[in-house]
Amino acid sequence: MRVVEKLIVSLNNMRFNRKMMTIYLLGVILPLVAVSMFYYYISANNVQNKKRDNFQMSINAAASAIETTVNDAILNGEFLCANDQVYSLLTKTEGDIYDFYNIAKSMDAMISTICTHGSVDSVKIYCDNPHLYKSSAVIYLDDNVKKQKWYKDYIKSDRKYYIYPSSNEDFEDASELGDINIVFQSDQNAKYDRTIILKEKLRSEKIMAILKGQSLDGELFLVDENNRVISSSDTTYFYSQKEYPLFSDISNDNRYEILTCDVDFPNGYKVVARFEKISIKAMLNYDTLGFVIIILLDVLFASMVIFLISRHLTKRIYKLTDATHKMSKQNFELIDIQNAGNDEIGILIRGMNNAISKINQLIKEVYEAELKTSKVEKEKQEATLNALRSQINPHFIFNMLEVIRMNSIMKKENETADNIKNLSKMFRKIISWGDDIISVKDEFSFVNAYLELQKYRLKDECKMKIDIDEEALCTKIPKMSIQVFVENAFVHGITGAEEDKVFSLSIKRNNDRVIIEIYDNGCGIESKKLDLIKQNLSGNGINIGISNVLRRLSNYFEDDYNFNIESKVDEFTKITIDVPYMSCGQIKDVK
Numbered sequence: 202m203r204v205v206e207k208l209i210v211s212l213n214n215m216r217f218n219r220k221m222m223t224i225y226l227l228g229v230i231l232p233l234v235a236v237s238m239f240y241y242y243i244s245a246n247n248v249q250n251k252k253r254d255n256f257q258m259s260i261n262a263a264a265s266a267i268e269t270t271v272n273d274a275i276l277n278g279e280f281l282c283a284n285d286q287v288y289s290l291l292t293k294t295e296g297d298i299y300d301f302y303n304i305a306k307s308m309d310a311m312i313s314t315i316c317t318h319g320s321v322d323s324v325k326i327y328c329d330n331p332h333l334y335k336s337s338a339v340i341y342l343d344d345n346v347k348k349q350k351w352y353k354d355y356i357k358s359d360r361k362y363y364i365y366p367s368s369n370e371d372f373e374d375a376s377e378l379g380d381i382n383i384v385f386q387s388d389q390n391a392k393y394d395r396t397i398i399l400k401e402k403l404r405s406e407k408i409m410a411i412l413k414g415q416s417l418d419g420e421l422f423l424v425d426e427n428n429r430v431i432s433s434s435d436t437t438y439f440y441s442q443k444e445y446p447l448f449s450d451i452s453n454d455n456r457y458e459i460l461t462c463d464v465d466f467p468n469g470y471k472v473v474a475r476f477e478k479i480s481i482k483a484m485l486n487y488d489t490l491g492f493v494i495i496i497l498l499d500v501l502f503a504s505m506v507i508f509l510i511s512r513h514l515t516k517r518i519y520k521l522t523d524a525t526h527k528m529s530k531q532n533f534e535l536i537d538i539q540n541a542g543n544d545e546i547g548i549l550i551r552g553m554n555n556a557i558s559k560i561n562q563l564i565k566e567v568y569e570a571e572l573k574t575s576k577v578e579k580e581k582q583e584a585t586l587n588a589l590r591s592q593i594n595p596h597f598i599f600n601m602l603e604v605i606r607m608n609s610i611m612k613k614e615n616e617t618a619d620n621i622k623n624l625s626k627m628f629r630k631i632i633s634w635g636d637d638i639i640s641v642k643d644e645f646s647f648v649n650a651y652l653e654l655q656k657y658r659l660k661d662e663c664k665m666k667i668d669i670d671e672e673a674l675c676t677k678i679p680k681m682s683i684q685v686f687v688e689n690a691f692v693h694g695i696t697g698a699e700e701d702k703v704f705s706l707s708i709k710r711n712n713d714r715v716i717i718e719i720y721d722n723g724c725g726i727e728s729k730k731l732d733l734i735k736q737n738l739s740g741n742g743i744n745i746g747i748s749n750v751l752r753r754l755s756n757y758f759e760d761d762y763n764f765n766i767e768s769k770v771d772e773f774t775k776i777t778i779d780v781p782y783m784s785c786g787q788i789k790d791v792k
Contacts, residue, residue: 221511229503237496249478252418253460256474259415260462264472266411267423268465271383273320274401275362278385281324281399287311291328291339292395298334305336312338322380322404329396342396351400355384364470366431366445367402378445379405379432408432412472419476424448426469448473517546524553533557533564638757641708641715642674644683648706651684655691655704663695663702673710675785679753685746686719686776694723694774710782717778726768735766754780 281287290304312324327342335341346352355363367380385399412421412434423432429445452459457475464470517540524536535554541547652665687706695702698721707718726734734747754762763779 221507221514225504225507229507230500233496233500237493249458252476253458256417256419256460256476257462259417260421260460260472260474263411263415263421264462264464266414267408267470267472270320270403270407270411271364271381271464274383274403275385277315277321277324278362278383278399278401281311281315281326282385282397288395288397291326291333291397292330294330294332296332301332301334305334305339309336309338320403320407321401322407323402325400325402327396327398327400342398351382351384352398355398361385366425366429368444377405379408381405381408381431405432409434409436417474417476419474422448422473422475423464424471424473431470514546517541517550521546521549521553524557528557528560533560637680637753638677639680640674641676641678641683641717644678644680645669645674645708647681648684648687651687652706659695659702662700663704666703666705666707668705668707668709670709673708673715673782676715676780676783677757678780679750679757682750682754682778683717683719685750686778689746690719690721690723690774690776694721694725696723698723713782715780715782717780719776720773722773725770725772725774727770731766731768754778 290307293304308326315321316323324338326339327346328339329342331341333339333341351365354365363384365382367377367382381403383401408423409432412423412432415421421434422430425431428448430448431445452475456477458478460474462472464472520536524534527534535557536550538550538554541550656665690704695704703722705720709716751764758780761781765777768774
């Protein structure tokens with residue numbers, strides 16, 4: 202069951218065109234191939250059997266023809282061996298040289314007649330009569346003849362007649378590879394007290410002509426009892442050869458099939474046929490080309506039909522797939538319904554278009570609602586900023602002006618002008634709000650003016666530590682993001698400290714971040730109040746100034762900022778703001 206489930210999952214994950222191709226392969230191609238292979242197997246076996254039968258008939262005919270040729274030679278030899286006239290001539294011991302010359306001439310004529318009308322190519326008669334005149338047909342049987350291999354093999358065989366193939370050792374009668382020799386010994390040797398041996402030769406061309414006469418798509422061989430190829434229908438095996446090749450050496454290829462037929466005469470000779478096993482090429486030669494063409498045309502026609510149908514289906518399915526991908530990327534475009542059809546795919550396309558139209562309508566309605574909400578929110582933020590501007594304590598400004606006035610009257614000091622200058626700078630920044638996003642450098646300019654006034658007010662009562670990193674000055678922040686916390690440090694923190702008042706402002710770059718820290722050692726904040734402040738930082742509850750600063754930081758940096766407030770009663774308060782670093786060449790639009 203798990204295998205079936207995995208198969209179903211694989212099919213469900215397969216693309217449509219691949220499914221169509223799978224159906225085509227499994228439903229059309231594979232059955233056609235299976236039927237073709239079955240037909241090929243049956244046909245190949247039939248053709249192979251027919252070919253085997255033809256070869257068997259051919260080697261039987263060749264073996265019969267070779268047997269007839271050899272039997273004719275044997276009959277001729279037995280005729281000569283049984284002829285009293287021949288023995289009377291060969292055993293004659295009395296007479297002059299002319300008598301023996303005439304005997305040799307008569308024997309040559311008789312042998313020539315036998316070779317002309319029979320299958321024998323040549324005949325040699327070996328006789329131990331020293332009085333005979335040597336001729337082309339009659340040879341004295343001396344020790345040199347008895348030392349030759351064929352003679353020794355004949356004596357060892359102990360047969361009435363002995364058949365052997367010529368070798369390169371048979372020089373006396375111009376033998377060649379493939380010649381077949383038949384050796385006889387007369388039954389009348391004892392009667393005449395002489396040894397007479399008859400040797401007939403069958404030329405290799407005669408045996409080869411018999412093998413070649415069988416017109417088959419293969420080769421025929423005459424093989425002896427030692428597995429040597431004596432003759433063949435292919436003469437290339439004997440060109441420039443010094444000895445007979447072994448049949449096992451030339452037929453050790455699995456491509457060939459071997460058939461044999463024994464030759465019915467002594468020495469274990471046989472005719473062997475070698476032919477290639479049936480192949481596709483051979484099948485085509487046996488009237489199967491038409492069948493193969495029909496199969497190819499069938500496959501081509503089925504392929505074209507499947508291609509046209511699947512192309513029309515996949516084209517419409519790809520439209521649905523493309524529309525789905527676009528919808529996942531928030532791109533809601535209608536599908537072209539041209540040639541969509543009225544089948545299941547056409548219904549899906551029209552249904553998808555209806556869904557896209559409704560989605561576009563909903564997006565339009567939501568977008569218009571968001572525009573209205575955004576406008577209201579913008580007006581609300583502007584009102585909040587205006588409220589923040591108005592938070593600057595007017596009593597503090599008037600008190601400071603009064604202090605400056607009284608001191609300038611009493612001491613007549615020139616620094617009054619500087620204080621008034623700093624105060625004017627603060628008023629100018631407050632009144633002309635301008636852009637809400639400014640650089641740290643501009644923000645510090647405003648804060649520095651405030652600190653100069655505090656120095657004038659507190660004199661030596663407060664130690665101020667300012668540590669500014671030049672690289673951080675280009676970073677953009679919302680206006681008054683630092684000033685609000687600096688003012689709180691002096692108004693709520695340092696004012697409560699009795700002595701050794703300390704204020705510090707640090708602006709440092711840390712890799713790709715800018716860290717802003719405002720510290721004072723004033724009265725601090727009680728833990729309950731501090732927890733309440735942290736809980737309401739994002740709202741409009743406890744501290745409107747801090748909440749507005751954090752809201753504007755969140756709007757600008759998209760929450761890519763950190764804010765932390767630490768405090769301990771009667772010890773310290775520290776504000777930490779962590780924002781992204783921006784070089785002077787970077788520009789970030791207001792969100």
